[in-house]
Amino acid sequence: MNDYYADLGVSRDASPEEIKKAYRKKARQLHPDVNPGADAEAEFKQVSQAYDVLGDEGKRASYDRGQDPYGGTTGGFGQGFSFSDIMDAFFGGTAAGQRGPRSRVQRGHDALVRLDVELRTAVFGGEETLTLDTAIVCSTCTGSGAQPGSGTRTCQVCAGRGEVQQVQRSFLGQVMTSRPCQACRGYGDVIEHPCFDCSGEGRVRTRRDLTLKVPGGVDSGTRIQLAGEGEVGPYGGPAGDLYVEIAVEPHDTFHRRGDDLHCSVEVPVTAAALGATIPVETLDGLVDVEVEPGTQPGETVTLPERGVTHLRAQGRGSVVVHLDVRVPTRLTDTQRELLERLAEERGETRPDGRLSTAGQSHGRAGKFWDALRGR
Numbered sequence: 612m613n614d615y616y617a618d619l620g621v622s623r624d625a626s627p628e629e630i631k632k633a634y635r636k637k638a639r640q641l642h643p644d645v646n647p648g649a650d651a652e653a654e655f656k657q658v659s660q661a662y663d664v665l666g667d668e669g670k671r672a673s674y675d676r677g678q679d680p681y682g683g684t685t686g687g688f689g690q691g692f693s694f695s696d697i698m699d700a701f702f703g704g705t706a707a708g709q710r711g712p713r714s715r716v717q718r719g720h721d722a723l724v725r726l727d728v729e730l731r732t733a734v735f736g737g738e739e740t741l742t743l744d745t746a747i748v749c750s751t752c753t754g755s756g757a758q759p760g761s762g763t764r765t766c767q768v769c770a771g772r773g774e775v776q777q778v779q780r781s782f783l784g785q786v787m788t789s790r791p792c793q794a795c796r797g798y799g800d801v802i803e804h805p806c807f808d809c810s811g812e813g814r815v816r817t818r819r820d821l822t823l824k825v826p827g828g829v830d831s832g833t834r835i836q837l838a839g840e841g842e843v844g845p846y847g848g849p850a851g852d853l854y855v856e857i858a859v860e861p862h863d864t865f866h867r868r869g870d871d872l873h874c875s876v877e878v879p880v881t882a883a884a885l886g887a888t889i890p891v892e893t894l895d896g897l898v899d900v901e902v903e904p905g906t907q908p909g910e911t912v913t914l915p916e917r918g919v920t921h922l923r924a925q926g927r928g929s930v931v932v933h934l935d936v937r938v939p940t941r942l943t944d945t946q947r948e949l950l951e952r953l954a955e956e957r958g959e960t961r962p963d964g965r966l967s968t969a970g971q972s973h974g975r976a977g978k979f980w981d982a983l984r985g986r
Contacts, residue, residue, distance in 0.1 A: 615661035615674065623675070627666065634662035712773025712799025713791075715756070715813075719746065719842035721851040728825060730862040734872075734894055734919045734927075736827035741855065744818050746842040749809035754847020756813040761804040766795035773799040813846035823855060828870070828922030833857040865894070870919040870928030875935050878902055883936040893917050893930055900932055908936040 616623050619633045641655040664670045670680035726739060748754045757763065765771040769792035776789050791797035805811025821840065829835075834856050841851030865872040876891055886904035890897045893914070900912050911933050918928025942950070954960050 613657070613661070615664050618658050618661035619665065621665075625665075627668075630662065630665045634658060634666070638662075712769075712771065712795075713797045715798050715846040716848040717844045717846070718849050719814075719844035719851040721854065722841040723854045723856060725856050725858055726823070726825075727858045727860055728829070729860055730865060730867070731894055732825055733829050733857070733859045733867075734827060736825050736829075736920065739823045739825055741821045741823055742818060743821055743853075744816065746814045746816050747819070748843050748847050749806060749813055749815045751808040752806035752813060754813040756806055756809065756811040756846050757802045758804040758806050761802075763800040763802050766792060766799055766801050768792055768794035769799065771799040773797045814843050821853075825857070826922065827920030829857045829859070830867070830922075831857060831859045833922075864892075865930075867919065870921055871931055872918045872928070873931045873933065875933045876900065878906065878934045878936050880936055880938050883907070883934070891932060898930075902934065906934055906936065908934070910934050 616625070619630060619637065621629055621633045625633070637658045638655065641651050641658060664674050664680045667680075674680045722743070722745065724741065724743065726741060728737075728739060731737075732739070749756075752759065755762070766773075769775050773792055773795065774789045774797065775792050776787050778787050792799075795801050802811050806813075809815045821837075823835065823837070825835070834854050837853040837855065839850045840853035843850045859867070865874050867873075872894070874891070876889060878887075878889065882889070882902055883906040884904065886906070887902045889900045889902055891900045895917055898914055898917065900914070902912070911931050914930040914932065916927045917930040920927050939946070951960075
């Protein structure tokens with residue numbers, strides 16, 4: 612009987628990881644594609660057989676007791692040696708003796724849904740109801756996939772291993788390849804009587820409602836993660852996560868810029884000249900806006916702590932009120948007479964048409980200059 616420990620260069624008390632590491636090292640050195648020497652192929656087969664025995668707990672125990680590790684069959688390369696073990700030597704993977712049937716239970720997929728919310732909800736937060744079409748555990752079979760009172764039986768094709776093996780000839784000699792069993796799809800067992808409600812999958816699709824707490828400060832594109840609220844996995848597997856993407860609906864009055872809310876308020880030309888207090892309806896209710904005497908078109912008034920709640924900080928943004936000074940277009944005789952008297956009093960009956968600098972411009976002209984300056 613060969614000394615497999617000496618073939619791999621390890622001690623008899625070497626751990627499975629040490630045996631695997633030693634085999635990988637020697638396999639890289641002796642593989643015929645790397646080492647074209649005349650004895651390389653024979654040595655490669657020898658260390659591969661050593662790993663086939665020492666890498667398997669049962670075969671190693673038989674070998675250490677002096678028994679035939681192949682249970683009385685003729686030893687040699689290809690007896691119980693899988694081609695995947697060669698691939699493990701170069702690319703890593705599952706060690707010999709650790710492969711087996713895969714589990715039916717799998718994690719469910721994550722889900723992404725869109726939620727339209729009003730601006731008020733985005734500012735202050737609130738609760739929204741989501742209606743979801745998703746997968747839940749089948750109540751009839753409780754996730755097993757089998758009819759109540761029945762179960763599974765061991766696959767007769769693969770004997771519960773979940774894979775079938777086939778011996779093929781190659782340049783390395785006889786190589787055993789493994790592939791998932793088609794009869795049981797790699798599970799190792801078969802559901803004899805699938806559940807009628809879920810067709811043997813252990814889950815069914817249904818519609819359910821979910822209450823979502825929307826934090827204040829969200830904006831369009833914000834995603835909220837709800838762990839475990841996605842689809843339930845096959846055969847009662849854990850549910851995936853649900854991601855809710857927020858879309859804030861446009862508002863008739865306010866336009867959002869960051870955490871500030873902007874709005875426009877019409878101001879009569881007399882109020883702009885004389886000053887006034889104008890009530891403005893905000894999301895917090897009526898707020899008095901002080902219009903200073905001599906206010907020019909396009910000026911703004913800032914109302915702090917009246918804007919959007921900061922999503923990840925304390926406090927709120929501001930409401931920025933844009934003052935739209937309106938010049939009257941239709942005048943009564945009395946109004947015209949009063950304005951003519953005012954123009955005469957101010958010496959403005961014949962304006963001289965002086966050009967304003969960009970820094971002193973207001974109104975539409977001011978917006979033009981601001982655009983040129985990149986404001």
